[in-house]
Every structure is written in C-alpha cells, then in structure tokens.
Amino acid sequence: MATTPPPAKATVHGGIGQSIARKEDQRFIRGKGNYIDDVNLPGMLFLDIARSPYAHAKITAIHKEKALATPGVLAVITGADLAAAKLAWMPTLMSDTQMVLPTDEVMFQGQEVAAVVAVDRYAAADGAAAIEVDYEPLPVVLDPFRALEPGAPVLRTDKGKKDNHIWHWEVGDKAGTEAALKACATVVKEKIYIPRIHVSSIETCGCVAQVDAMGKLTVWMTTQAPHAIRTVFALVSGLPEQQIRIISPDIGGGFGGKVPVYPGYVITVVAALTTGKPVKWIEDRTENLTSDSFARDYHIEIELGADKAGKLTALRVKTLADHGYTDAAANPSKFPAGLFHIITGSYPFAKAFVEVDAAYTNKPPGGIAYRCSFRVTEAVFAIERIVDSMAHKLAIDPAELRLKNFIPPEAFPYSSALGWTYDSGNYAGALRKAMEIIDYAGLRKEQAAKRAKGELMGLGISSFTEIVGAGPSKTFDILGIKMFDSAEIRIHPTGKVIARFGTKSQGQGHETTYGQILAEELGIPVENINIEEGDTDTAPYGLGTYASRSTPTAGAAAAIACRKIREKAAKIAAHLLEVAPDDIEWKDYKFQVKGVPEKSKTMADVAFAAYTNHPAGMEAGLEAVDYYDPPNMTYPFGSYICVVDVDKETGQVKIRRFVAVDDCGNIINPMIVDGQIHGGLTMGLGPALLEEIQYDAQGNSRAPSFLEYLLPTAVETPKWETAKTVTPSPHHPLGAKGVGESATVGAPAAIVNAIVDALQPYGVTHIDIPVSAYKVWQAIHAKDPR
C-alpha cells in the first residue's frame, strides 16, 4: 500500500444522488403525522352529508324537521340555503358548472343533497340519516354513445343544452392521415375501452374550516394545490384573498384525487361562516368512491398503419370521453383531453390525427384523477397495445418492431406530428436493457417450447413516452393562472435553512428531495435544511403537486433560487477573503479563491457574514425566491417487460416477472425514485387486472366499497424489478425529468400485451381492462369451445 489514495471527491451530506432515509418518516413511523382528521380545534362541529340514492331524479321536497330534532344536530343546509347566497353552483376547472347542493335535480347516485351540522360525528351522521327527500325519478343516461343519439334525454337543460355533447377537440392532419392510412400496406384497428376507475388514496378527502374574530377564513384541507384553491375560493366566494388561508396538512395519498374542489369543502366553509364555529367534514369511503373525481372512461378507436417494410407511418384515433354530468376534469385549461395527443408515443409518425368528443351522463364528474399525467395513461395504453397488434399481424417480434421504429437518439429534440417537442430520449437503450435483464431471448424460447405443449405463457412490452412538468406558461394555465412553480429559500445566520415551495407532497418525499437539491446547490448538509409546503400564508404561490410536475418545476425553481443566493454569497465571500469577486469560484461546495483552494469560505461562513459583516452598500440577509416557468415539458420514458403464465382451464393470469427500466434523467434520491416506480407500477397493475367502477341499468354504482372495488394487496402484487438508464433533460437545471407517474402510465400495456401474447394461439387481439380470469377464459373458449 505504498500509493497515496486519490483525494476524496468532495461531498455534502444528503446531496443529489444519495439514497438518504426520508426526513418526514420520523413523524409517520411514530403515528405523529398531522392528517386532516387529526386537526382538532376547540368547539369544533362536524358536518355530514345526505346523498342521492338516485342517478337522476327531480327533487320535489327536502324535509329537515326530523334531522333538526335529532339530538346534537344544530343545522341543516340545503341547496335552497346556498342559492340564497348564490353558492348553489360553482365553476369547475374546465369552466363547466357543478352543483354544490341541488335545488331541483340530482344527476348521479351519491350526489350531495343536504348537509347536517352537529356537535359530534355520530350526531351528524344520525342527522344525515334523518333527512327526508321526495324524489321523482327521471330517465337515466349512462352510455355515452346513447347519450349522443338523437332523442336521448338532455341532462344539462340548466345550461340551455339541446343535447349531451360537451365538446369536440382535434389535433393533427386529418386529410393527410386518411391518405397515409390508405397508402399503408397493413392497417390494424382496435376498439379499446379504458374503464372508469377511482384513485382511492387510503386517506379520503375532508377539511376543517374556521373563521376567526377578524373574519379570516382558514381551511385545512386535503388539497394537492393549496394556492390555486385559495384563488378559486376568493373568486367564488367574493372573500378578499388575504382573508383566506389554505393549509394542506400531511396528505394520505393524492394521485390527482385531491386536486378538484369538491362540494363538501364548500359546504363546510359555508357551515363555518354561518355557525361561527370551526367545522370538520371527513368523507367516508363510500362517499369517496361514489362521488369524488373518477379517472379514464375513454372509448378509444385506434388505427395504425405500416408500410411494406414494417415502418409505422400513420396513426388515427377517435375517442368518446364520458365525463359524467359536468366536465370537472383538472386539466390545464387549453387541453380538454389533457395531453392525450402524446399518443404518437415513441415512434416518428409522419401523419397522425386525434379527435375526442365528450359527453354528459348520469355519473359523477372528474376525468383525470389517477396518476395519469393528464390522460397520458390512456394514450400510452392505446399506442402500446396497437403496436403489439401490428407486430402480431406482421408476424414480427414486438421488440423487433419497436426497435425498428423508435425515434432514434440523434433525432432529439424531436417534433412530433401532433405538436410536441420531445426534449431527449434513448428508447432503444431502455428496451435493450430491459430485454437483457429479463433474458428476452431465453423467455421466447421457453414460450415456444410451452406452446408446443399447449401451455400458455406471454411476454408483453411497453415502451412508453411520458410528458410531464406542466408547464411552459405560453400554453399551460389553469383558469388563466400560469403553471409555473416556486421556491423561496432563506439562509439563517448560523448557516441553517428554511425553504418553502408552491407544491405539496402527498407522500413523494419533498421534505427530503428538495432538501437534497438545496444541499447540493448550497453545500449545506441536508439535516440543516427544513422544507415547508402547503400553507398559503407562508409559502410562495405555486400550482401544486400533480402530473409529475414537482421536480420539473419547483425542483428547478429550488436550483435556480440557490444559484441566485450563490451569486450574492460569492460577493460576500470575496469581501471576507479580501479578493475581487471575479477571483472567487464555487468549487467542492465552497467559495474558493481561484487557484488557492486553501483560501475558502463555506456557505455557513458567508451566511453569518450576511447578517453581521456584509460589504458596505449591500443589503443584509441571504435569501432568494424563484418562480420557474419551464421552457418545455420533460419527456421521461422507459421500457417495461412483463412475463405472464395463464392457466388455460381457469383463465387465471399469474405475473411471473416484471422488469421496469425507467429513464427520468438525473436522479435526486435513487431510493425514493424506486419507491415511486414500485407504487406507480402497482397503480398500473390495479386497473389492468382488478379495478373498475361499473353502473347497473339504474345508475347504481357497483363499486361503492373496497369489497367490490378491488385494490391490489401484497399478494396480487409481483416483486417489481427496476433498473435505469439516464438521459438528462437538456433544459432542466438539474437534468431531472419527474417520475411519479411514469410507471402507472407504462405498466398496463405491458401486462395486457403479455396476456394477449399468451393467447396468440387463440387469435386474440385485445381484451379490455381489467383483465379478469373470466374474460381470459371467455377469450380462450370463444375460439376453443370445449
């Protein structure tokens, strides 16, 4: 051991790339989280809601008497009460209108009808049960296709509508795509229904509203977007915005389900304003499943054309979206179908055309609340399914067809036929890595041997392209509010940090990962950095956490705010080191005199000087704020491969292996990224195999509890295998891309492709999700009716 070891690379504890344990865990593992139902105020009342048993009915009378006579009940609130204050209706984020409480008609089973305020939650529930409502049932419209037929009962007569059509939206070259499809040697077409599902975070929604002696309204609520909610509340209620404080406490899972403004929140605020007491409302699981925002419900027709050489050339998609009785999706305002037009996926189509029509039905509103990146899940499922259909039709291996057609790495930045500019990608790199990990060639051999024996085994690939980080403000806004996000950082005299953000973690681990960005950029150990989010009185304005946007937007804001701090800090360091500012460089997490590394100052040294010994003419203090408006979206991608064994006799599908290769650019905390992927994959598995909300002919929900709405348990969930490739985003200051939803977006197609692949001996081209054993059995027996 004669050689001297090379000097250790400078590190900072908790910097970027380190799998440190999460800071927030310390309260959660002790049962000391502060979730909405843990908020407890002196004199707090409880609110419960009576709901409609009918999917469509006229209300002829609401009888409050028995409820008011119930012990402990203080008040009953109806639509008539709200109408007096012009609050019976509220706008949705898509500029439609939604009832807070009905005055004349209910539009779906589970809709809020009247609210009861009482001294405790049991009395409130007693009161809600004692509300008596006279209904006259009306014809129910459930199928969106029939809803658009002439003569269908018109649901939104309140808007002067003459039919149930909400909007038509299209993008791409219609005539060019038609001509291109005609010229194709092979065209495959599939009808794909992506059913209604529900995100079912384990914590339901709720809020606590309080009005203080100065008339200031504070609302603790389960929201992923507290600042936007404050502005919406101000606009709807007429209260001055500074008199509204929204606090989003710890959130027990959001996944998009906690973005919308639900009627319960508004009613609770009204109850607090009118009683003068704090009021709490917590929904139960049935209320959550039957009335909160749903996701998907897309009826997709997709056509894919290829030339003689197997080159994919044209794509045409026609979709009918079932929005329930109002369009209350939480999309960016200019995108009624979200980012569905990412549907050209990982392939360089010359021609593509997408059109979507939306219809009203007697179902609850919503649209995108399920870890979907604004309808990207629908897009990826459709394109990755139809690419497999093409492979089967051409008798080419699905991996080979993809490798032959991917947008090549040198084509980035790549402009898609439907108007997106993909920032970066290496699709073949991710697929080849996944094939190697799972031993794709070996599995194909095994499959051939099994097929010869009549056994069913399948391999499914999904090579998805995500689009996240909304977004560039020229195109992305919600009700006009641009979709930037923010970070505000203050360094205290002792070199400790408080930083606040416009986003809001619901389990993503922001207290840790944002701290890591700051540690890396400021050279301050992560344990000296506190991160806060969710209080609109203290945090800078931001649009919140959903659609995998936190790292792409607020994460970038954090890096840039740190760099603003470093600019000022360098001047202070120069002052302390008695050199010119130009002689200072930021290196190894310190300010050093260029060429004289032993002459240096840490950020903590500089911070102390910023309050005690700053240069003449300079403001005291060391802080910065940044509102980051991204120049482009980020485009994470990956390739997933699933292996299934199918029991021919029962139709039971067993996932044997699932390998997920993700590329989300540079990674801040690998442990947390893997956790996001594990969870996302499981939220891809659920809808692929188990989850669905169906309605019977009267519009009764067939999935009002977890008895019917099946979430994957540890038993159904396979042992996910993950790996990465790293293609940094060229425009994000950290080269990061966002990862929260990639796996949910990518997984379903891999699973269904594997099942359809296993069923090739029966000529099966598609099975709609959720793929139950019965559906598989039916598919087998349609061709093999033994």
Place this chain on the structure above:
Amino acid sequence: MAIDAVTAKSSVPSSFSRTVHLTVNGVARESTVENRLLLVHYLREHLRLTGTHIGCDTSHCGACTVLVDGKTVKSCTMLTVMADGKQVTTVEGLETAGKLHPVQEGFTKEHGLQCGFCTPGMMMASVALLAKNPHPTEDEIRRGISGNLCRCTGYVNIVKAIQYAAANAPPPAAGTGGA
C-alpha cells in the same frame, strides 16, 4: 341562513353508555363511552391517539389496525365496549424508552412508507406477524400483510422493512426461554 348554534352537548341518554376499563399502550383507562362508539374513534378522539387511521369503514384497508390482546384487530369495526378489560396496543406504543421498534426502524431504513397513512396499521400487522412467525419467508410476509392496503409503495419495500425487522429483532430477554 340563520343557524342557532346552541351549545347542545351530545344528548345521548346514559342508558346508551357504559363504563369500560381497558389498558392502552400500558396505561390503564376508565372511560364512559357510548355503546356504539367504535374503538378507532375512542382511540383517536377520546385518547387523542391519532396515529391509528381510518381508511374504509369496512375492514378492507387495515389503516385502523391495532393489537387487542396481541392480535390484530381492525378498530373501525370493533366497538369500544368489546375491548372492555383488554390490552390495546397502537402505533404510539411501539417505541419504548426512546428506542424505535425494529419494525419502525425497518420501515424508514427500507423506505417502506410514502404518504404514511397506511403505515401505522401496516406496522401493527407486521408486529403481529413477527410475533407469531419471527422469520417469515417473503410469501408469508405478503400473506401476513394482505389485510392491509397500501396505495403508494407497491409493497416491495414494506416486505424489505419486515425482513429488516426480522433480522434485527432483539434477542429474547434472558429467562424467557427459547420456546
């Protein structure tokens, strides 16, 4: 909308209430509760032990899992009066003398939690599983926690957390024997 906010206390007749004696996390409690009061509401609202959560009301999600006389119980479907005379352990009872339980340690070391909402129930199920089977296989772990739903983690790291706890459990105290 004039609302008469009378200070009506819950006017439940005393014939619908009774006094229960139970031990929660080692502390003896005597409480008069409504007969219909769910154990989870007693823990959360009477004792302010808010670590036990409510996720579904129908015993499916397991967020409300506590131990009653050492066995896992979904406290959203047990009445407080049914726990009369019994020992109840909640997540707040896992840490002893400032030392985390190996299951708590495992959950943070292996990233077995994200939003943290299912975590207390999941950890209580894990504690009960390891008490019965100190060295479970992965399959036994997955079956052992299948009454607890997690929407964030995909279970991979929860399994690892329980394996960590199994590997790092303190040896049985001297004199308690090996059986």
